[in-house]
Amino acid sequence: MDSLLTAAVPLLLAALGALLTERSGALGIFIEGFMVLGSFFAWIFAVNTGSVFGGTLGAALLGALAGWGLARFVRITKANPFIAGLALNLAAGGITDYLSQAWFGTKGVLRAPELSIPGPVFIPLIHTIPGVGKILSGQMPFTYIAWALIILGGLVIGKTPLGLRLRASGHSPLAAEERGLHPAWYREGAWAAAAFLACLAGASLSFRVGAYIPGGVAGRGWIALAVIYLGFRTVRGTAAAALVFALAEYAGLGLQRFGAVPATVLLGLPSALALFLYTLSHIWVKKRKEDSGVKGG
Numbered sequence: 001m002d003s004l005l006t007a008a009v010p011l012l013l014a015a016l017g018a019l020l021t022e023r024s025g026a027l028g029i030f031i032e033g034f035m036v037l038g039s040f041f042a043w044i045f046a047v048n049t050g051s052v053f054g055g056t057l058g059a060a061l062l063g064a065l066a067g068w069g070l071a072r073f074v075r076i077t078k079a080n081p082f083i084a085g086l087a088l089n090l091a092a093g094g095i096t097d098y099l100s101q102a103w104f105g106t107k108g109v110l111r112a113p114e115l116s117i118p119g120p121v122f123i124p125l126i127h128t129i130p131g132v133g134k135i136l137s138g139q140m141p142f143t144y145i146a147w148a149l150i151i152l153g154g155l156v157i158g159k160t161p162l163g164l165r166l167r168a169s170g171h172s173p174l175a176a177e178e179r180g181l182h183p184a185w186y187r188e189g190a191w192a193a194a195a196f197l198a199c200l201a202g203a204s205l206s207f208r209v210g211a212y213i214p215g216g217v218a219g220r221g222w223i224a225l226a227v228i229y230l231g232f233r234t235v236r237g238t239a240a241a242a243l244v245f246a247l248a249e250y251a252g253l254g255l256q257r258f259g260a261v262p263a264t265v266l267l268g269l270p271s272a273l274a275l276f277l278y279t280l281s282h283i284w285v286k287k288r289k290e291d292s293g294v295k296g297g
Contacts, residue, residue, distance in 0.1 A: 006208075008246035009146040010035070010217075013201035014224035015231070015238045016153050017194030022228055023157065024190035025170030025183065029085030030070065031198045032221025033092035034063050038199025040096040043110065043212040052141075052207060060199040067195025071188040089221070096214065110212040142204040149197070154235035166190065 014031050021028030038059050046055025074084050097107045104110060157163040168176045169183035176183050198221065205220075206212050223245060230244075231237025 004243070004246055005147070006143050007249055008242050009142050009204045010201040010220050011224055011227060011242040011245055012146045012150055012239060013197045013204065014221055015227040015242050016150060016235070017197035017201075018224050019153070019157075019228045019231075019233065019235065019238055020166070020190040020197075021187075021194045022233060023167050023170050024187040025173060026074075026081045026187050026191075027225065028067075028191055028194045029082055029225070030067070030088040030191075031194065031224050032217060032219065033085075033089035034067065034195045034198035035202035035205070035217045035221045036089075036092040036096060037066075038063055038202030039206045039216060040099070040202075040212055042199065042203030043206045046207070056200065056203040056207075059203055060196045063199035064192045064196035068188055068192035070195075071191035075184050075188065093214075100214070107214060109214070111210070142200075142207070145200070146204070150235060150239050157235060 014035060018028055018031050041062060042056045042059035044055070045058040046052050049055055049058075070084060070088060073079065074081050100107050100110065157166065165176070165181055166186050168179075169181060169186040173183035201220070201224075202217060205216050209216070224242075227241045227245065228238050230241040231239070
């Protein structure tokens with residue numbers, strides 16, 4: 001059970017961020033990109049400071065600032081939010097590859113003994129301190145943090161004036177403006193929070209294996225977007241859907257040990273499951289609407 005809860009952490013965090021943006025009226029397509037950036041920079045900061053907490057927090061705050069800046073850019077230039085988010089996703093891989101090549105001479109896996117960033121900008125590498133390697137590979141704190149944030153997110157969205165204003169800004173921005181609210185501010189805040197959570201999700205992936213692995217996000221950001229709709233745009237539903245996908249991932253890893261199923265099939269299992277469940281939920285919702293129409297008539 002602990003392994004399942006741990007496997008769900010990246011999707012829980014990423015999907016909660018995506019849900020905030022959806023509630024604000026502009027779905028954050030950029031979740032995948034910020035997960036990539038978070039996994040890279042959290043590892044870099046952590047290894048150079050000797051602190052998982054410091055590295056993760058630094059990367060998440062940097063991501064939040066970038067997410068807020070992206071939202072401001074979209075608002076000021078009136079750019080298409082979907083295109084802006086997609087551009088961020090495409091740029092994230094290029095940024096991490098370029099920096100990895102420039103700093104370490106490789107675009108491959110980065111482990112602590114390989115990292116040595118020159119220049120005064122970074123704190124000297126102290127990964128040789130006894131116990132740091134064990135701390136860097138620790139994952140359990142992320143599990144507690146993820147589930148605590150899910151509970152907090154549910155309370156904020158459903159039970160507080162802030163959540164009500166966020167939902168009002170997304171559902172009916174004109175009505176919100178008439179009541180003196182500023183929907184754009186709530187959208188920018190939601191995007192910043194979503195980027196923060198996506199970076200946490202990316203960091204959890206790096207510290208799960210104790211290294212930064214290019215491509216380690218493996219499309220989880222896109223799956224997180226599907227998760228919020230499979231969870232019917234509620235925090236509880238989103239958490240339940242994330243657990244379903246975590247179970248699929250966990251089962252795929254188990255099957256891989258036997259070698260009975262090709263690896264490419266197992267890698268595509270979560271995406272195929274997302275498509276199947278999304279189609280199933282769409283049919284179910286449509287049927288409910290039709291039934292409601294019949295009863296109403």
